[in-house]
């Protein structure tokens with residue numbers, strides 16, 4: 001099972017849009033996927049129709065609840081979700097002083113009685129606190145959605161440094177699945193230049209897929225449908241299919257993934 005944490009501490013960079021729609025396109029291509037929503041905002045859960053899920057994942061992280069008890073089926077065959085709980089916002093406090101609190105989720109996943117999924121995707125919150133650390137300790141890979149805007153590049157170096165620290169201290173096999181340019185507006189010079197700069201600066205780490213700015217992606221959550229169901233032919237659906245293909249081809253070729261800088 002490939003475990004991919006979708007991370008960027010910058011808010012609004014496209015994490016949830018990527019988690020929800022990459023999950024849907026992987027499933028469309030025959031993969032079995034588990035999506036874990038680690039963000040107390042619960043945007044990915046709401047997108048799939050799960051709202052205010054009681055204690056849920058909070059209890060798994062703080063109180064020994066089994067992970068299998070909070071896994072839900074979604075409307076899509078072969079896609080399961082662990083919905084977020086608003087209580088997750090209090091995890092940091094609840095785990096203060098706990099030894100090795102960054103590896104709780106990893107332990108819970110290891111203890112699942114079965115793991116029928118090909119992919120486990122984790123939608124992270126826009127902070128690098130204990131929730132994101134749990135995701136990075138569990139993951140084999142990170143996918144970093146970056147909004148194609150100059151301000152977005154500043155935080156990226158810092159994020160990659162943090163990922164590198166996690167790799168050194170907690171998770172030596174952590175690799176970069178890719179930096180994913182999102183909200184790319186190919187009509188503007190600025191947006192295209194940012195993608196070029198990303199490719200220059202982070203050679204070999206930037207996905208060849210880019211996600212174009214597409215209003216359908218912003219509308220889809222209001223209809224509680226992933227883009228594949230909301231508007232299956234739009235640019236957004238096509239771009240996330242390409243991303244799924246790109247990730248799946250990494251799997252087939254088993255190319256060594258670039259390690260963190």
Ligand SMILES: Nc1ncnc2c1ncn2[C@@H]1O[C@H](COP(=O)(O)OP(=O)(O)OP(=O)(O)O)[C@@H](O)[C@H]1O
Pocket residue numbers: 010011012013014015016017018039041043124125126182183184211212213214215217218219236
């Ligand atoms: N390719 C796109 N085209 C148009 N709108 C997009 C696209 N990607 C994301 N958006 C919009 O940008 C906003 C932020 O996206 P999203 O929620 O995916 O980011 P996020 O990184 O998960 O945010 P947060 O850090 O708050 O969790 C949302 O309103 C979303 O609809």
Ligand SMILES: [Mg+2]
Pocket residue numbers: 015016017039043123124125
């Ligand atoms: Mg989000």
